[in-house]
Amino acid sequence: MHLEIVTLAARPDLRHTFWDMETSWPEFMKHDPIGNAYYDALDAFDEFVLVCLDETGRQVAKAHSVPFRLGDGELPDAGWDGAIQDALLTRLRGEEPDVVSAVEIAVEPGLQGTGLSGRIVTALRDNAGRLGFRELVAPVRPNGKTDVHEPMAAYAARTRDDGLPVDPWLRVHVRAGGRIDRVAPRSMVIPGTVAEWRAWTGLPFDRTGPVEVPGALAPVLCDAEHGTATYVEPNVWVRHPTGA
Numbered sequence: 001m002h003l004e005i006v007t008l009a010a011r012p013d014l015r016h017t018f019w020d021m022e023t024s025w026p027e028f029m030k031h032d033p034i035g036n037a038y039y040d041a042l043d044a045f046d047e048f049v050l051v052c053l054d055e056t057g058r059q060v061a062k063a064h065s066v067p068f069r070l071g072d073g074e075l076p077d078a079g080w081d082g083a084i085q086d087a088l089l090t091r092l093r094g095e096e097p098d099v100v101s102a103v104e105i106a107v108e109p110g111l112q113g114t115g116l117s118g119r120i121v122t123a124l125r126d127n128a129g130r131l132g133f134r135e136l137v138a139p140v141r142p143n144g145k146t147d148v149h150e151p152m153a154a155y156a157a158r159t160r161d162d163g164l165p166v167d168p169w170l171r172v173h174v175r176a177g178g179r180i181d182r183v184a185p186r187s188m189v190i191p192g193t194v195a196e197w198r199a200w201t202g203l204p205f206d207r208t209g210p211v212e213v214p215g216a217l218a219p220v221l222c223d224a225e226h227g228t229a230t231y232v233e234p235n236v237w238v239r240h241p242t243g244a
Contacts, residue, residue: 002055003116005123008046014059018051021059023106026215028200028231032190034081037088038066038103044091047131048100050123052116060111063120064104065128065136067097079139079187079235100128102138117169121176121240129242136242138178139187139235142167145217152183152217152234170236178238187235194222197229205229 008014030036042049045066052061066087076082083101090097102124107116121138128136144167145155158166165171170180194205197220201213210219211229222229 001114001116003060003119004053004057005050005120006053007127008042008049008051011051012046014051017059018062021062021106022109024109024112025106026200026213028190028192028197028213028220029188029215031192031196031200032081032188034084035103035188038064038084041088045087048127050120050127052120052123059108061105061107061116061120063102063106063124065100065102065124067100067131067133069095069097070099075137075181075184075237075239077185079184079237080141081186081188082184083137083139098133100124100131100133100136102136118172118176121172121178125176125240125242128240129244132244134242134244136240137181138173138238138240139184140169140173140238141187141233141235142170142217143215144168148212148216148219152185152236156180156183156236170238173238173240176240178240181237181239184235184237186232188231188233190231190233192229194224194227194229197222 048065048067050063051059054060066084068083068086069090105117105120125136160166164174197205203211205211205222206224208222208224211222213220216231217233220229220231
């Protein structure tokens with residue numbers, strides 16, 4: 001399909017419809033406090049946000065990324081949360097960022113599986129290069145993982161007969177030229193009360209211990225006696241050289 005990809009900076013007129021596109025994220029994923037701080041500060045990163053339009057001008061996908069200062073250090077164990085937090089702090093401190101991290105790629109549910117995601121990963125990489133960054137990194141959420149008890153390191157290492165990752169999202173990134181770097185063991189941390197988790201999932205959360213939640217990559221840890229539950233999600237860091 002024909003696809004026009006523009007930055008939100010180039011098309012500020014799209015802001016009033018930017019959030020209208022339906023996505024397939026589980027409800028609990030919308031309550032990461034660090035992630036929500038980024039979305040609230042989106043105007044500060046509009047050169048790093050891509051909007052994908054079909055031939056009629058309708059938004060069919062979007063992609064978020066953020067610049068932050070990594071220096072010579074390893075990619076953070078905190079993954080998604082860490083990249084966003086470091087991006088906000090880099091901006092607050094007036095530091096010069098040296099790497100761009102993908103934050104989210106969302107494709108309209110009816111168009112998932114059509115190859116759009118690979119084109120958007122490439123567009124994010126190219127946009128980072130256009131802005132002078134040598135690397136796009138991505139804390140990939142391997143949503144093909146169905147066994148919440150399988151360690152992420154073991155799952156991420158699984159490959160098909162052709163040598164590509166078993167996980168569809170990791171496969172998209174590798175096909176786009178990315179290299180799997182390491183696991184980010186606490187990439188997303190979503191705390192809440194048991195009442196909030198009941199509202200987000202429809203599950204009882206009435207017993208202390210691990211709770212298997214549909215759409216989660218690891219168990220949610222419930223402390224019924226204290227009325228809280230916390231989800232700690234591992235992701236997988238992938239590196240994409242931009243050629244810049």
